[in-house]
Amino acid sequence: MRDPLAFLAGGGEAARMIRERDWTGHPLGQPETWPAEFRAALSLVLNSPESMILAWGPDLHFFFNDTYFPLLGPRLAWAMGERFDVVWADALDQARPIIADALAGRAKRFVDLPWTLDTDRGQRETWWSFSYSRVLDADGDVAGLFIVTNETTARVLGDAALRESEEHFRQTVELNPQVPWTCDPDGNITSYSNRWLELTGQAPGEPDGSGWLAALHPDDVPETLRVFGNALASGEPIDVDYRLRLARTDAYRWMRARARPRRNEAGAIVRWYGVVEDIHDRKLAEAALRELNRTLERRVEEALLQRKLWAEVFETTDALVGALGTDFRILAANRAWIAEFEALFGVRPRVGDDLRDLLAHAPELLAPLQAIWERALAGEAFTLMEAFGDPDRKRPCYELKFTTLRDADGRRIGAFQYAQDISERLRAQERLARAEEALRHAQKIEAVGQLTGGVAHDFNNLLTIIRSSVEFLQRPDLAEERRARYLTAVSDTVDRAAKLTSQLLSFARRQALKPEILDVGERLRGVTEMLNAVTGARIRILTRVPDGPCHVRADPSQFETAVVNLMVNARDAMDGEGTLTLRLARGAHLPSIRGHAAAMGPFAMLSVTDEGTGIPPDLMDRIFEPFFTTKEVGKGTGLGLSQVIGFAKQSGGDVDVASTVGRGTTFTLYLPQVEAPESEVLRPAREPGAPGAERSLCVLVVEDNLEVGRFCTQLLEDLGHATVWAHNAEAALAEMAHGSARFDAVFSDVVMPGMGGVALARRMAVEHPGLPVILTTGYSDALARDDTHGFDLVRKPYSTGQIANALRNALARPR
Template sequence: MADDVPFLPPGTRMGAEIRARDWSATSLGPPEHWPAALRNTLSLMLACPTAMFLAWGPDLLCFYNDAYRPILGYRLGTALGRPFREVWGSIWDEIGPLVDATLAGSSQTLTDVMLDLSREGVPERSWWSFTYSPVRDDAGAIAGLFCVTAETTDRVLGEARLRESEDHFRHTVELNPQVPWTCDPEGNVTSYSNRWLELTGQAPGEPDGDGWIKALHPDDVPWTMTVFSHCLAAGEPVDVDYRIRVARTGEYRWMRARAWPRRDEAGAILRWYGVVEDVHDRKLAEERLREINETLERRVAEALAQRKLWADVFETTDALVGALDLDFRVLAVNRAYADEFARLYGVRPAVGDDLLALLDAHPAQREVARAVWSRALAGEEFTLVEEFGDQDRRQACYELKFTALRDARGRRIGAFQYAQDVTPRLRSQEQLARAEEALRHAQKMEAVGQLTGGVAHDFNNMLTIIRSSVEFLRRPSLPEERRVRYLAAVSDTVDRAARLTSQLLSFARRQPLKPEILDLGERLRGVADMLNAVTGARIRIVTQVPAAPCHVRVDPSQLETALVNLAVNARDAMAGEGTLTLRLACGLPLPSIRGHAGAAGPFAAVSVADEGAGIAPENLARIFEPFFTTKEVGKGTGLGLSQVIGFAKQSGGDVDVASRIGEGATFVLYLPHADPAAPEDGTGADEPEPEAGERGLHVLVVEDNLDVGRFCTQILEDLGHATVWAHTAEAALAELEHEPARFDAVFSDVVMPGIGGVELARRLRVAHPDLPVILTTGYSDVLARDDAHGFELVRKPYAADQVARALRRVLARQRRHPSP
């Protein structure tokens, strides 16, 4: 049978599939009518082993060679002859612009482009390099595009792993207490960790080549270079000790440098890898031990004389000195060691005794001695601090040092133990710790005194106003105008006292909060309008808020109070004129602030920036203290920033501040993100208005304070309600158990002896779900820690209208959501 497509090379799978396909229904028509340009391009592409594809004609129908087939993945069965855009619709956003540019006549070359080909039907990350070239028809017009492509995923991922490995190695090197270094085969230093620069004080680059030698002690340079040069020439490992001058202290310390060569397959050295470690303390110990051994060796002629002379040497020191042989027998012991041992264990050691046998009556101490001496007799040199006596240091505490004992030929024959009395040092450390604790206590008491004095000052001022006003109000002849003025003064002063206690509780993170989910950006725009009235017309307020919602869970009233406090401080810092900038950023981590650890977040950050005089550096650490203020007397209480930081901390965030003298200050309030609130049920939660002829209620009042209880019941009775007063939560439960149906609501204090108000409310929620409960408090640690208790809250000091509104709210809520 005649071949309709003789231009296709034989033996390729794609050639066979092109021959087998019916092309008459496509825009190209039968292959025998295909233009020469298409035939030639297909012939060349199918014969090439590199992955290629061709998109031809107005529909850009797909052709490709055998090497391109694996790239198609699950698309392979349907890709041939389909429009290119349909085949690669999943990545068209990435490659569409390239196609357009190519069809416009511009070749495109890209390297290591990340594409999600989803070749197996699932998302995947892969990288590709390719060139797009325009293909022209027989008349020279652009009829399609031709692409040569190659997958570079393995190389890209390999390079990424290599970078990660190098970064890991670099961090490992920098954290190593030793000093890693490298040099070339000629001995020129090529790299080193920053630890060398910290130790020697050399500048970056200064140790390169042979510059490191400048840090050595001049006396050690000739020997060090002799050893170094010999090892480099012979290809043997480097191991040399020398002293370097430590920049921080100016002293010389002994260091040990070691290095090993890395060779190629032929054995030629490619590079030297080495480390430098601090061996100063070991050097001193070795020198001291060598001096002791030399002293002993000069005095030893035979074993018995050796032991006697050892004892003579030991008696010249205040330390407790003993020596054992490899079988735990006493080789030597001085009088101080023997006396202390006898005091502790009731037996006096002598030369030749088995130390472990001497401790048979003390099995626990015997096992400890066996373990410690076994390490020493095995050649380990170490130091321990072991206490003899009680915790109060009435008896000695010793530092035990163990070193190896060798004979004249260097063979290990036992171990020494040196015990130094370090009780004075430990007592000094304990005295220092006690002094530091006393200082912290004194600072705490100073802060408490400052707080108490500030509170007393402000409250005495307020009580003076109240007392004077009450005295005038008692006068029967007082004119009505002055009576109204004094009553207003009392009411205003009570409000000021309530705000003062609220600020103190907020600073102490004990303010009962009423948090809700809100869009911080939307709330910030509203607060900005309100701040215009606070700051005045000469201060321009600029608000920068992102368009996307930013939800937090906070008490809206406390949030607005915090922003007002910051705005007032900014106004005063700018002397009433300038620009105040409110800026919101979302999705940020919480940085480390004032020594506290940060958090990953996400957090919303509200910054309040002014153009004022700035904050002096010495005041930055104190600005959040209660009653600390740099304003003139009468210009501020010093509690505004205390409220801000207390609110932020209690809400799960923090406050940071940055300032420079003459350049203003920026306060940043961090609040944790929250999920958006669930949609409202649409029933309406507006507070009901009082109805004409509103019926009186029967209210159970629970209050342990007699004065407050009498006042509360009087308020409720004046509002037209009947009351029963229980002095404790237990009494209230008894009243409800006796006749629960007669009460319409419960009004309870939170802080009471025995069962508290929150626990009472929770019990009533279970036993009497239809009975509304209102809680009241001026301070409660329970509510400060648990703002999700779910009960209506009236804060003390309260007024009659606040109690009336609370009753209407809970009753309206009960009518809307009755219990099943």
């Protein structure tokens, strides 16, 4: 029997409220009798994910969907079916003209309209974006009012807070007596505070690029440009002094410009941040100090005048300033130097005193102090940090600067010391360093623990299969059928262990990739049958691939593995049933992902979208961790997404993810897009029975591991080849020197003490260009970083067939 309330299907809690309400005596009558236009419009509202209202009839009776519940507050329990003016009595004055316009056919949309409402969060100021439009019946008469509404309070308040924060930052910058500034990697000024314009009188925009140089003293421009140029080229911090013309007085004043670079993930400089500070007074003090030195160098006998000059220059500074003659007598000192000397050594010095006499009673204090002064009095200018005194005084560490004093004739007559207490700065640096080291250590321990635990678990499972199979194979009475079964199990388990190692290396971006330029769309169309087998018959795969080519440079095997891993995850998220969409786009930009900088591209963008359960927000930061999985035990290693992100990163791209719990997930793989190759003619595959493939060869085996070396030479001899085994690259070169003509090929490990396999192969290519070289490794950082080494590679663990094919292909290639 047909359900007269079928139009309420999918309406959720709101539909339940309609079904359960007693409509007896209601102006609209029973729901079974409602007009078709009303039921159709109400079904649309109830099933919409947007917050919607339908007001029906001349009295505008009020209906709403589940998404609208939070807006009603205390009205929720009784509002369904009531008149609009009853439900929103407190907002009717504001709503009445809007309703009138909508019913008259003048539909309007309002954005961020303020409204005081009593919601489920209590009465408060709120903001809304909504639209009112009328609903017509079959005769074209006005039957009701359709309202789509969306609360924008959070965004409005957030925008206001952002504007307040930006204004706070702007005021902070503008009130800073220093001049903050930025420039691009080429040194072009991009921003500065108004303080620069006030100082120089330049107009807004005039300092941009290199326009700021116009405000500098002409004599200082060449040196300033030299310092800037060197820093921009080396990436070292900028630090330069120059004179700046002040608009207020038209005089020049000394400034110090400093800047440090900000780098992106790849280490490239993206911007420089700097400040300009006024150091004119310090320059004057330094000039006065130089003048004082000249005075001291002219006449040591003018002690009274010297003390007067020292008092004028140094008694206003917190620094400790003192001078000794070549006979270790005190020539001058400010009050701070004298007071600190007395506090540290227990004796008060005076001008004319011999430093050695002052500390004769404490040779353990005199010895280090005298050693430092002897360097300065010998004419050395230097800066050092030394700790003095009792650490409990909390002022034990000083930065000491020493320079030479000379008389008018250039003779060395002493040295002066300029000391500043830097104890608190050093302690702060030490605390920060300890905190950072503790954090790094904790992160390393956690990562190593998780990684080793996962590796141990998976490899122990694989070793269990191998060990049990070997024990059965050792039985003399084992049936041939079971012997073959155990041998197959051992072979399959070794393949699985090699795949696990490959996934680990891919995650660590140390997999030795073999990239080539491939058309992603063509590759996807080619693996469609395999993808259908992976996902199963109950999953429908929609593939959206553009008509034109889309080329990337990547390892085809690793690319297909990444696609399969994403498809398997999507299949499992949908419990094996649903629609899976595979979409490819060209020329995309790489967005900012997980805090990394965006890139303009172009990038090939491959997305895999499922209709599954989605990923909870608290797990989003962990899904790419190795061995992390939410699947049941035995249904996943937790290395699938690790392989995907490792492959993407090592190929110059990245992986993004967007998910809504209960609605599905989209993984998007970005790979740098490249131009199509000039020629896509592939080298014809070599048949196993190519001419000369089965002849006996003499192979130089280079392997430092004794067990692997014995196994490899035995394997080659079982294939009918002769071998000479060198335990390292140096021994291999010696064998070649004794007679290279006897060898048909070289089979070398990559990772060896001393010279590595890649270096050996390159030297062989130079000295013996006609000799094929085949490399082998289980892992090599050199191969992971250099995929263009140009030599054939056999990955460990290798099989007899792989070595035979490698030799066959190497010998078949034209020399």
